[in-house]
Amino acid sequence: MAETRAAIRSGAYNGHTSGLARDHVQGNVVVLPKALADDFLRYCQRNPKPCPLLAVSEPGDPMLPKLGSDLDIRTDVPRYRVWREGKLVEEVDDIRAHWRSDLVTFVIGCSFSFEQALLDAGLSMRHIDQNRNVAMYRTNIATEPAGRFHGPMVVSMRPLRAAAAIRAIQVTSRFPDVHGAPVHIGDPALIGIKDLALPDYGDPVDVMRDELPVFWACGVTPQAAITQAKPDFCITHAPGAMLITDLLNHQLASF
Secondary structure, eight states: OHHHHHHHHHTSOOSOOTTSSTTEEEEEEEEEEHHHHHHHHHHHHHOTTTOOEEEEOOTTOOBOTTTOTTOBTTTSSSOEEEEETTEEEEEESOOGGGOOTTEEEEEEEOTHHHHHHHHHTTOOOHHHHTTOOOEEEEEEEEOOOBTTBOOEEEEEEEEEOHHHHHHHHHHHTTOGGGTOSOSEESOGGGGTOOOTTSOSBSOOOOOOTTOEEEEEEOTTHHHHHHHHHOOSSEEEEOTTOOEEEEEEGGGGOOO
């Protein structure tokens, strides 16, 4: 993990983190001005499946000691997105030049963290096998609004045979802090997804004839809410390029 973080911090690695530091908890990142922090905190509390909070910083403090003794949110995410008025304006590998004294960091649980438990249970993850980012889709499932924040739930998808899907439900139910059990299994059209080959974020993977698409709530959901809330300024991680923490995945298991 230390080598991976060092590579990210130095700018030597800026790709997706699926399959990296597999024992360690990974997190989605949202950085907002303090004026919007209370609304966003309520949004996360009202939508715990897509937005399970792992940590919230003090205003202006780039450190997150709960997640790592030397973790610096300005440098330790492989790739960041910078938003203005709800529009993506650039992607960068380092946000020190964008940092402000009023910024509050939110770290939200990521499904990459429960993937190790799925792998340990003997379930293969096709996107990892193919060295791809996981496929993510906007759905017709509405999140509960809070202040200016509202919008559709985003889900991540992993294809599994029926027996494996049942096992995946059992395994991921133990990890509510990283999205927990799936929110949908089967026909993607029922949750507003028209074509699995065209994900809104990430990379497509094949779904075989004997497999079911299994959908988990996804921490990219706040980025959909940001496009609706249109904050003057905001920073997020790029989808799939997660913050790798010092926490171990098994520490998040509820039983």
